[in-house]
Amino acid sequence: MPNPHIVSANWLQEHLHDPQVVVVDCRFSLMDIALGRKQYQESHIEGAYYLDLNLDLSSPVQKHGGRHPLPDFEQLATKLSQIGVTSETTVVAYDDSRFAFASRLWWLLCYMGHERVALLDGGFAGWKAQNYATSSEIPHPRIGKFIPKLQTEWVVDIETVKARKDLPEVVLVDSREGDRYRGEREPIDPIAGHIEGAVNYPWMEVTNEQGFVVANQSDRWRSVKNAEEVIVYCGSGVTACVNLLSLKLAGIETGKLYAGSWSDWCSYLE
Incomplete structure (x- = not known):
């Protein structure tokens, strides 16, 4: 491959x-x-x-x-x-x-x-x-044996985000579109805005409009490449994974997922 x-x-x-x-x-x-x-x-x-x-x-x-x-x-x-x-x-x-x-x-x-x-x-x-x-044919089940070996340090919760987001060696990345990050639009969650201190790297920048990966992903992350930890979130921990892919493609192995993301964060603000 x-x-x-x-x-x-x-x-x-x-x-x-x-x-x-x-x-x-x-x-x-x-x-x-x-x-x-x-x-x-x-x-x-x-x-x-x-x-x-x-x-x-x-x-x-x-x-x-x-x-x-x-x-x-x-x-x-x-x-x-x-x-x-x-x-x-x-x-x-x-x-x-x-x-x-x-x-x-x-x-x-x-x-x-x-x-x-x-x-x-x-x-x-x-x-x-x-x-x-x-x-349109649905394939038959196959026989496999998948044994998970969880990389538990790759996920952070709200308490970890609160404790680490303002440290100089940590970058907190909001993966949503710019207008949602800025709080100008919020189509899903009850509260608009972003986690204080987060920088915005919209997930849709990883590909072009046809869904093909854009070249030179490392250029995109130049300002965070030396961070000890990059915590990534989105609305619910789904599209943040596109940015985690982008970090991998850029050769940056310090990415972590705030799995609950903004929908978890703002559930404590209501």
Whole structure:
């Protein structure tokens, strides 16, 4: 694999029938939570399985903890085993939202100690543009054994953010669009604004409008490359993973996820 985190449609086409490659469709819509699965059932990359942001990649919402709490990792490990994922498997995830949802699976797998995971550059639209095979057939379950090895230090909670965000060696990154960061617009959460001290790196800057990774990710992070810790958040801990991918592509290994993100933070402000 030329890049350990990103693969091209051409690469995936060449490896689509490799038994050690598992493809996962992560399409989802925050505004219509049934849409992604419906799109998958109508047409997906041949042999791809579907994992749902709400049902598979998150756990139920509580009073605090944000809109997309991290999943139960034993349950997710069981689901991954049922689609054939083992320690030797390369997982390729895709969506049609510029990595917004596929990057959540990418990050979760990395967090669970699985290094063989990549995102499909250009997503489903890029795949179709190459006239590569799609199908409406739902693949049969496979047999795998996925054993998670959690990298627990990669996640921080609200108390850790409060304690560390103003330290000189720590950078707190808000991944939302600029107008949400500035509090000019808030379509989802009850309170607008951002965590005091956070700098804004909108997640959509990682790709172009067609969903392909922009070159020179390291240039984007030049001002934070020497930080001891980069804590990344968004609205609910999902699109922040696109920035965590970007940090990896830039060779910066100090990124951590504030999993509850703004939706957790502002739940204490109400």
